[in-house]
Amino acid sequence: MLLLAQKSKNMELNKVKIIGFDADDTLWVNETYFRQSEAVFFDLLSEFASRDDLAKELLATEIANLELYGYGIKAFVLSMLETAMHIAGNDLPIQTVGKIIELGRHQLNQPVTLINNIQLVLASLSKKYKLIVVTKGDLLDQERKLQSSGLLPYFHHIEVVSEKKVADYLRIFKRLDILPSEFVMIGNSIKSDILPILECGASAIHIPFHCTWEHEHVDVTISDAGFYQFEQIHEIIPLLLP
Amino acid sequence: MLLLAQKSKNMELNKVKIIGFDADDTLWVNETYFRQSEAVFFDLLSEFASRDDLAKELLATEIANLELYGYGIKAFVLSMLETAMHIAGNDLPIQTVGKIIELGRHQLNQPVTLINNIQLVLASLSKKYKLIVVTKGDLLDQERKLQSSGLLPYFHHIEVVSEKKVADYLRIFKRLDILPSEFVMIGNSIKSDILPILECGASAIHIPFHCTWEHEHVDVTISDAGFYQFEQIHEIIPLLLP
CATH class of the missing domain: 1.10.150.240 (Putative phosphatase; domain 2)
Structure with a gap:
């Protein structure tokens, strides 16, 4: 039964062409x-x-x-x-x-401290998917981190948004010329990276970071076919490269 | 002779599909x-x-x-x-x-003060071209100004860059999937909006603002087939909608 659920879930991700990564606390330590x-x-x-x-x-x-x-x-x-x-x-x-x-x-001026295994994950996924960064941080600061992190080659480009709300994601899909079902977002914030994405009809993978800014914290139980949650970033590999 | 030059110049712009507008001091008063x-x-x-x-x-x-x-x-x-x-x-x-x-x-919190005739210019050009904003300002601040200016409907999207150098423009062309010859940039800064654009092989229209931040000031004479200069923004209309 579980296996069946997992299988039907994987099929949800069959159409995915582009993977969006949150930056702070998903690619590198920030909070x-x-x-x-x-x-x-x-x-x-x-x-x-x-x-x-x-x-x-x-x-x-x-x-x-x-x-x-x-x-x-x-x-x-x-x-x-x-x-x-x-x-x-x-x-x-x-x-x-x-x-x-x-x-x-x-x-x-803090050095960039990468999240464990992130380089390996990006290297693997970039062979099959187009990867982008979707961040609401400061553009200059995010670009600098991406540059000095060595992760830049894996990403097609950076989308900097002032908020991560439904309308912001829909604008990104329009610009990328893709359907929501062709996109999966990966991030540590339920409020910014997960809920609005699911509302758009896209898929979302939550990888919690050990500390979250209080303003980003929400208390919800999510039951959505497009929702996944793992403890460590490398666990997404079998899901996206089955 | 002058007419001939003008004609061959206009032909340079025949291929243009997308027009990039600088924001501060090109769309609205900032400096x-x-x-x-x-x-x-x-x-x-x-x-x-x-x-x-x-x-x-x-x-x-x-x-x-x-x-x-x-x-x-x-x-x-x-x-x-x-x-x-x-x-x-x-x-x-x-x-x-x-x-x-x-x-x-x-x-x-300053109100947005539009540059004279900018709305008219954008309304006219948006019928034939895709218009975008290319700015190195603060994303949130620029979005707020665009929103409250009433100019948002004329633009396809905003490109926020941390610097306006050759590599930044080339990245934009790649993302837009266009050749440099299909792009013209309009702005008030010779250093940011004009010189790197010409170096890319795209066209550039300079509309000076009455004051320029000292760090943006450069002293050059430009002789490039893709370079144009006008005193007022509405003067670009005959050039781009001949």
Whole structure:
């Protein structure tokens, strides 16, 4: 019975021509670096507020700023600065401002740490499929990471979107001149990489990363013929290269 | 003789299928807002340095940061903050930091001011050509401007690039599946919109904006069969719809 289900599922993927990969926390480690910067930020502000209050205020500021600043490290730095000034007011030492900006510069300069086995997976899949990156990060930052990661040769191109909503994916399908059934998206965010994709009628493979930004977190149970979930990226190989 | 040259020139454009438009200062006013923010920034720091010294230091900081921060208003805000801290050191009032961040927020919220006649030009050209936007600005910011400008319906899609160099344009041609001779780029920056395009073998139309960021300024005389220059955007109509 299980085997049958698996078989019919694989048939769903028979039409797939293009595979979209999320970038941050799917190709390389990203959220970990945000958590590290946050930890330093909380220490810098520890005389003004508790870690929990700082975390709450920072998250609220980031979400309030999403529409204006978008995603990425520069937006994160500006939100940390605004949070610091809101919490500490005129008592905020000017040196702390410099240290927060330095945190951002340091994070932008972090080496790219690849997700285990990702190179092997891309090398295998690129023989049969056209691979693209679909990301809502900062274009320059994502291009730099792709370049220095050595993964660039496996990808046809990068689609940078300001949001990963249904309309954004439909626009990509139109531009690629494919049907939703010819596309599968692989990523770590249920909210961005999975739900809108399934709503489009495309397939989606969820590979969780060990930490997820709170704003990306959703609590759902998905039962959709086009939905797959694995713990490790290399587990998708038998599914896509049966 | 002139007529003959014009005629042979027009024939260069006979093959054009897709027209690329630069966004900032080609579709809408942009540099003007940077100049306005700069003027306020110079006032804010006037007790620490002269306008000229501040301008020099800010430009140097922006150029040094280009590789790390890229283009756009968030990068500009971070460069203003770094410049202020470098110039004023620990004497920089924390309130000034808040005012600089506020400058950025204000600039991100500026209404879109269209370049004269741009809507008319796009409406006419879109009947015969596929129009795209090619921009190296911040994706979210450019999408918002395109949305609120009312110009979105005229464009097939937006190409956001981190740099406008020869390789970036060649990548776009490849993705669009066209030859360079089938493309004409329209923009205000000789360095970004014109020179690399001509080097690719495509055509380029230069419409200067009354102010150009110093880093984009180049001093050249161009004699290339695919190069055109006009003062106002509507002057391109007879050339492209003869």
